[in-house]
Amino acid sequence: MVLIPLADKSSRMNLTGTWRTQRPIIEYEKCIRCSICWKFCPDNAIVLESGQSVAAPNSRLLPLDIPRIDYDYCKGCGICAYECPEKCIEMELEEKD
Amino acid sequence: MMKVNYTAAMMTGNEAVAQGVKLARVKFISAYPITPQTTIVEKLADMVSNSEIDARYIEVESEHSAMAAVFASELAGIRSYTATSSHGLLYMHEMLHWVSGMRLPLVMSVVNRAIGPPWNIWSDQSDSMSQRDTGWLQVYCESNQEALDTILMGYRIAEDEKVMLPLMSMEDAFILSHTSEKVELPGQDDVDSFLPELKLGFKVDASNPLGYGSYSTPDGPFMELKRDMMESMWNSKPIIRKVTSEFAETFGRDYGGLTEDFMTEDADYIIVASGTVASTTRYVASKLRKEGKKVGVVRVRYFRPFPEEEIRKAVSGASKIGIIDRSVSFGGAGALSLEIRSALFRANGPDAVSFIAGIGGRDVREIDIKNMFRMLEEGNSGNIFINSGGVS
Numbered sequence: 001m002v003l004i005p006l007a008d009k010s011s012r013m014n015l016t017g018t019w020r021t022q023r024p025i026i027e028y029e030k031c032i033r034c035s036i037c038w039k040f041c042p043d044n045a046i047v048l049e050s051g052q053s054v055a056a057p058n059s060r061l062l063p064l065d066i067p068r069i070d071y072d073y074c075k076g077c078g079i080c081a082y083e084c085p086e087k088c089i090e091m092e093l094e095e096k097d
Numbered sequence: 098m099m100k101v102n103y104t105a106a107m108m109t110g111n112e113a114v115a116q117g118v119k120l121a122r123v124k125f126i127s128a129y130p131i132t133p134q135t136t137i138v139e140k141l142a143d144m145v146s147n148s149e150i151d152a153r154y155i156e157v158e159s160e161h162s163a164m165a166a167v168f169a170s171e172l173a174g175i176r177s178y179t180a181t182s183s184h185g186l187l188y189m190h191e192m193l194h195w196v197s198g199m200r201l202p203l204v205m206s207v208v209n210r211a212i213g214p215p216w217n218i219w220s221d222q223s224d225s226m227s228q229r230d231t232g233w234l235q236v237y238c239e240s241n242q243e244a245l246d247t248i249l250m251g252y253r254i255a256e257d258e259k260v261m262l263p264l265m266s267m268e269d270a271f272i273l274s275h276t277s278e279k280v281e282l283p284g285q286d287d288v289d290s291f292l293p294e295l296k297l298g299f300k301v302d303a304s305n306p307l308g309y310g311s312y313s314t315p316d317g318p319f320m321e322l323k324r325d326m327m328e329s330m331w332n333s334k335p336i337i338r339k340v341t342s343e344f345a346e347t348f349g350r351d352y353g354g355l356t357e358d359f360m361t362e363d364a365d366y367i368i369v370a371s372g373t374v375a376s377t378t379r380y381v382a383s384k385l386r387k388e389g390k391k392v393g394v395v396r397v398r399y400f401r402p403f404p405e406e407e408i409r410k411a412v413s414g415a416s417k418i419g420i421i422d423r424s425v426s427f428g429g430a431g432a433l434s435l436e437i438r439s440a441l442f443r444a445n446g447p448d449a450v451s452f453i454a455g456i457g458g459r460d461v462r463e464i465d466i467k468n469m470f471r472m473l474e475e476g477n478s479g480n481i482f483i484n485s486g487g488v489s
Binding site for chain 1: 313
């Protein structure tokens, strides 16, 4: 009879990435797979993935796990870009309609 | 009227409230002591310790925690109770929104006491009036009997499936809370048939984990939930009228609904008041009637939901009305005055004078009420402090 503020799967339904105004973009050609961005992300929005074939600065790095940004939850704080020792994460302004 | 069993005894308003909580079969109590509310929860603590009631009592370190504790127990589907006053109520403010926003039908007693500085423990409605926007139903009682009866009616109304909002019931500090008068205690069986057990449709269940009030974006459903609370407030009006009249049929005491009118039909001058000040106003109005003066009184029981229609109807024939507030909204007027003026403005109602009286427990005497009626007759307007230094 009345509306009750209950939710199941609430954090899966609420994609907090919609708060973002700047989007981090990783340039894998420069990424040394150090995973510092993954360690510093305050929202667990960077995941490490194995078995991906993306570019790397040299062939020895190719078999290592790569960081991937989960844009459903990344709020665009820019900590990853600031901490990246190779400065290979760019923050791009996002525009929404 | 059905014949009901009752026992009568002399008791203070606070004891009457504790007896009401016992009769309502409350299962969980959490509170923090503050004058003049303390003797309610002291009495309840005694009852729990003597196994007079089957309830759990949790001591907490603050009123904020007391409200958080009863929030959780209500969410578990357990009928719960707490009480506070003054600064304690202000400290609960945030949790009041959580309880109403989660649609928990809690009942709380507030013994109206002034807000400092300077420290003052006496009667003043500033504490509960400043909680008017928290989504709680508000009832202002004028006798110890009404304070008990409101606990019983309160759970019925709050727990109605069309309402599902918490309710606070007010007593004037000391005038009710610590003064003894005759109170009729209804029999447990009659109360049990009037007030069935709480059955919450959405209670916490460990085997079905859910997010309770977890998160909502501007896209929704936040705004829809708040709008639904507003609609439930309006929907509570017919429920209040229905439960009040059912209570009258069962127990023989009729509180009239959201307001109580006294000799308003042909009155030229009407005073609107709440709490015990309304009793004094009725007494003065009866005396003035004997002198041939056409005066009447409206007692506001419910301030939330606001009884717009009732007040408009009661004062529509009057040439001028006065509103007594035992609180003040600085830079505005009394809270009751502001709302009544707005209700009358839309109906082209009579001019309404705001009387601020009894602040910090200052006595509201017979002579003060007589002066208010005199000022109405003499055509005074605006916001007038009564029996206060520098103002006649």
